[in-house]
Amino acid sequence: MIILQASNVARRFSGVTFFENISLQVQDKSRIALVGRNGAGKSTLIKMIIGETQPDVGTISMKKGLKLAYLAQDAGLSSDLNVYAEMLTAFASVQAMERQMRTLEAQIAQATDYASDEYTTLLTQYDQLQHDFNEVNGYGYEATIRGVLHGFGFDESFYEQPVTALSGGQRTRLAIAKQLLETPDLLILDEPTNHLDMKTLAWLEQYLQNYKGALLLVSHDRYFLDRVATEVYDMHAGQLDHYTGNYSKYMEQKTAKLLGEQKAFDKQQSEIAKLEDFVNRNIVRASTTKRAQSRRKQLEKMERIEAPANESGVAHISFRAKADSGNEVLQAREVSLGYDSAHILAQNVELDVKKQHAVALVGPNGVGKSTFIKTILGKTPLLAGTIKIGANVTVGYYDQEQAMLDPKKTVLSSVWDIHPTTPEKDVRSILGSFMFSGETVDKQVSALSGGEKARLLLTVLSMNQDNFLILDEPTNHLDIDSREVLETALNEYNGTIFFVSHDRYFINEVATEVIELSANGTKFFDGDYDYYLEKTADQVVADAAEDTAEPSATPASNAYQDSKERQKEQRKLEREVSAAEAEMNALTARQQALSEQLNDPVNGSDLGKLTELNTELQTVADALTQVEEAWTEASMALEEFNLA
Secondary structure (H helix, E strand, O other), X not given: OEEEEEEEEEEXXXXXXXXXXXXXEEEOOOEEEEEOOOOOOHHHHHHHHOOOOOOOEEEEEEOOOOOEEEEOOOOOXXXXXXXXXXXXXXXXXXXXXHHHHHHHHHHHHHOOOOXXXXXXXXHHHHHHHHHHHHHOXXXXXXXXXXXXHHXXXXXXXXXXXXXXXXXXXXXXXXXXXXHHHHOOOEEEEEOOOOOOOHHHHHHHHHHHHOOOOEEEEXXXXXXXXXXXXXXXXXXXXXXXXXXXXXXHHHHHHHHHHHHHHHHHHHHHHHHHHHXXXXXXXXXXXXXXXXXHHHHHHXXXXXXXXXXXXXXXXXXXXXXXXXXXXXXXXXXXXXXXXEOOOOOEEEEEEEEEEEOOOEEEEEOOOOOOHHHHHHHHOOOOOOOEEEEEEOOOOOEEEXXXXXXXXXXXXXXXHHHHOOOXXXXXHHHXXXXXXXXXXXHHHHOEHXXXXXXXXXXXXXXXXXXXXXXXXXXXXXXXXXXHHHHHHHHHHHHHOOOEEEEEOOOHHHHHHHOOEEEEEEOOEEEEEOOOHHHHHHHHHHHHHHHHHHHHOOOOOOHXXXXXXXXXXXXXXXXXXXXXXXXXXXXXXXXXXXXXXXXXXXXXXXXXXXXXXXXXXXXXXXXXXXXXXXXXXXXXXXXXXXXXXXXX
């Protein structure tokens, strides 16, 4: 069922058409990715959809009573409440129903005329309300809150913390959590993967796959879109194209479409050239004039195919090392990371980076990835161990905070001051390849967008021609097209790369090795991100088998023992799920029985009995909530075990 539709909408600014004839449909279970370059019009279209602005032409229509929610990029939650209390507000209507139930119970208890219409009406209202309360997860909403908070990295230690005491990233995560708990019919998320570490991203992807409403996602995270989106709307050159499938399928279809359009255009151009040549050669000859005139009419009637849009606005990035380094580029031994010895983030850090390798550093937020980079560069003190930069290594650094740029300088001076001997025309030419041209080169850095600052930093790196690039979140602020260009440039680079990134697609495309950083040290994986995921999953199983294996066991007996222990663990988890299900069934039956007693006219005049029943009903409801939570945890554990 269609719940929202944009029909032939257009936006014009000062008489200039930004886009027109844009149409989009959202079904009740849609998983839509809206993609396009920065400035293509995605945000403008979203503002129309949420009703913030109106289209100049066309209509936005939606299902009556549609519950729509929109979370802007990096929009942190603002509240005077603590974390848990703020999440409870997502269930304000459920809590209101609960209070109404208590009120009806009191009225039923005080009634004396059990044969009256008023009493019958009270019972009917209470029965319906109890049914509705159960339908909206009235007996389990607090377990849902705890589950979502846990998924976003908020354990019980956060529950009583004021929202105002959280960091910007934490408030953004909390805002997404609350939107998920409110379960709107259509949830629109703008860059929801910002500030999320890889573990939380994996959880969010799974949660959104099972989300009961529709999703409209704007994201540069291609890995995320591959796992969540089932259709893609591509906004480009003032138009909106629709594709079915995830992001990778969309790219395949778009590539094939562009190739087909180019082939059809080239074929027609060849035909036109032949016809025009025939006309030009034969129009003046008496013997061939009629044939030439026929060809001319054929040309006039021909429906011309427009040349495929040559989408401009993509930076032409390239990196080239001026000189070779030694084979040993970077070595770290027994390193401890942190800002002082009292606050160590990670220890026993080991690292070897070889010439012309591309090494990705991954790990949870706060473990010290950026701190490690700053320690390598000498910007943060080394607490323990040794770090050695190899022979003839020159380091180029990309700072995710973009603090290396002087906000008072212009774009041109930011580059020219570093390379004063380079002719101005050459500097301007290089800046042009990074999409800085005309008056843009005279803009102050402070006036640049995040994406423009990112391209300026990459320009500086390109001109420096260092043989070792250290990159801290280089894809932040870049649109998808720019990320793909950067990936190509890094893959063609003849130097060495060490980088931190949350962009899993980017890691897959660039990394030759992955280093996982944890509080207890580092682990090496000789492959891309998918390889890393595969091996970490295998390691979980291997570690479990190693813990249960006898030291003197043979390989054959080890395999048998591993299988035996795995079956034992599986049976244990299955028993936990079955036990929880049985207990839930018993509690549900008891809850139903108590509700029937509350509604029984025999008990209607016995206030003490009704109070006792109501107290027991609340106790059963609390117990049911705890058992449902235990069942959820056991079921998830069993599912993860079976997938391992």
